[in-house]
Amino acid sequence: MEIKTIKPSPLLEKYILFYYELELNNDTYYAYPSDCNVVCLFEDADVTYSSNEIKITKTTSSTNSFSALNKFTSPLFVNNKGIVKEFVIIFKAFGLSQFITKNYNGIPFFKIEEFDDFFNKNDTFFQKTETAKIKIIEDFLLTKLNEKKDLKIIIKSISLMDNNELTIHEIAKTCNCSYKKLYRLFLAHCGTTPSVLRKNIKFRNSIKKIKSKDSYFKISDIALDLGFYDQAFFNKMFKKLSGETPKQFLKDVSVLSKKEIYFKNIE
Template identity: 60%
Template sequence: MKIRAIKPNNVLEKYIDFYYELALHNDQYYAYPSANNVVCIFNKAATSYVDDEIKINACTNASNTFMVLNKFTTPLFVNNQGYVKEFVIIFKPYGLAQFTNTCNDSLFFELTEFNDFLSNNSCFFERSENEKVDLIETYLLTKLNEKEGLDIVMHSISLMKNDQLSLQDIATACNCSYKKLYRLFVTHCGTSPIVIRKNNRFRNALEKIKNQDEGSKLSDVAFDLGYYDQAFFNKMFKDKTGNNPKQFFKDVSILSKKDIYFKKK
């Protein structure tokens, strides 16, 4: 399974991290938490979510669908049966909310608001990769409608990189109360500032461990990320991956330069 990440255009890069195409063929793997929203267009597949497992089954009678994967905080098992093609949009934590009025706190759900795109592009999966991106971007630009307070959310997420700042400190730096900050995160990100911060810190840990010099200690990585207790850092890592850091990087596959981590079952 190989993935080529495609950058969005200059307007949409504010909201979208990247796109990629994927073909699944009886694949079973684990995906790991991030602060982003994942939106998939599935080609003729029946999908469902139960007990931390997403099932994706090839189904010739099924229509193409937009499915949204909300922020998740523990490993997610993806169980695919048959041959299924998908096109994936990785929205930044606040990105998807700027294109839709759909509010859904389910972890995995169909985005029916975008069904007009599917009906107008029934041959979407017959297009080239670049044509798919052009079609998606043209459509998304017609849906773009920034919600009030986005600047506060974006600034607060940038401040979260400083592990010395509490969420109350961040709210104060953004000239608002924590109650208002929380409300804005729910509106723009679909979850709390706490979840965004924890998932971002986990992803930062992955990046630091992956790139650490040979002989470096995990305790140094933990300290750099604001974890002053090695045991607490290890617990966080196991909660997010099901493994300790050493075992995780032994088992996992990094599928692109954008650090998409999958582990085969």
């Protein structure tokens, strides 16, 4: 299976990476940590979270909902019962917080209460075409957009995390702010700490490199490319976030899109 992703409009590309649609059919799989917020719209489903597991169960009542994943740091087990339509919005690390006012720091999974009015006005959303769905979503999101203060600092900090081996203190200095201020801004904009987000960015970069290699690649070379001078430490970090060694991950996990969507299906 390959997932088709759709780019947001220019009005929202600052905050959103892409959209995609799925139809779940009694699927069980693992999803992996990232630097993004994943927001899912489910049709007629009861969605619950407990101990790194999301249960998505088809219902006969009209229970459409907006559900969001915060940045998580270990594999997430998705357990689906029944046939459920899903529309997914992948927000950038700081994206979702520009549309909501409630602080969800430390909450791994939550329903977005501020979006409750969406389905009151769009009860036939899942019957629309893909193009119509995106227009409806984007029109709605634009009514909620309220960009928080100092977003430029966050965007610059994330860019430095992605492209440099600077410490968090060095990143704060480069952005002309204190470590304490940067820490507070990350909690407000990204829902997590700078160190957690950087760890997830490094993990995603390592997946990209591993999946682009053949079976003869050296883990030590990838570790060095990512600034890890101790391969054992790199392996430990990778296994904590993925549940597997890099070599096992290469064999077991499927790439479902050019946008680096990774799932491990469970038979």
